[in-house]
Amino acid sequence: MQFDTSTGSSWKFGHRGRVAVFIDGNNLFHAARFHTIDIDYNKLLRILLGDGRLLRAFFYTGVDAGAERQQGFLLWMRRNGFRVVQKELKTFYDGTRKANLDVEIAVDMLSLAGRYDTAVLVSGDEDFVYAVNAVAYKGCRVEVAGFRSNTAPRLIDVADFFIDLGEIAELIRKDGSLQEDYEVGSFISSQDMPVPDIIRGQSREPLVRGVRTPPIDSVFSDDDRDDITGFRHPNGDR
Secondary structure, X not given: OOEEOOOOOEEOOOOXXXXXXXXXXXXXXXXXXXXXXXXXXXXXXHHHHOOOEEEEEEEEEEEOOOOHXXXXXXHHHHHOOEEEEEEEOEEOOOOOEEOOOHHXXXXXXXHHEOOEOEEEEEOOOHHHHHHHHHHHHOOOEEXXXXXXXXXXXXXXXXXOEEEEOOOOHHHHEOOOOOOOOOEOOOOXXXXXXXXXXXXXXOOOOOOOOOOEOOOXXXXXXXXXXXXXXXXXXXXXXX
16 A cells, blocks of 8 residues: 555545544654654645545644743644653753653553554654554554654564655655745644544634744754654653
8 A cells, every 4th residue: 555646635446534643743743844744734644544434533742841942833733633741851961851751642542442443643753563563462553653764674574554654754744835834734723633532522613714823943843852863763751
């Protein structure tokens, strides 16, 4: 199965059914920054959805409570169809500040398995190898999306399919003419977004258009911008 770049949003064959997307925000941020790509998350989600029906899109990230621009970005994500899962950054002995959400991602992938047909994990972290295998054993298709040079080979090997974001970079890149403060409306309305049975009945924020999204490079603190060379084969806290 290969991505059809002529359409920009569909797969050449294979029905993907209900799709759940799990984005490791910090991991993707560092990889995209390494490749000098400012990602448009609406475009990315549309690409990852393909011909499937979106069940839920999760975005996991560490947060700095005092970073107003990051809070604004996360608000924009929530109002554009993403379920944001966040954890406060911790300060380590060497002065770096990190947050590890590997457990949260793995638990959500496993707990929702069976309610989706296809899981798309956006991460290059080798720590997810076991989780990907566990979800596959439950009968779900598992795809991994990431930049090949920043994705652990073992993670690519256990996936049913690998989506190399580097090969479709122009399809997920922000429009340069819009620059930093462009307004983006969600391509999925809040009314059209399906709700998993386990959270049915819970209130959801309505989509609010016209919220300005900050440049992705501004929503992570300097302390969270680790040395990219250490990110090529992620195997620990980020």
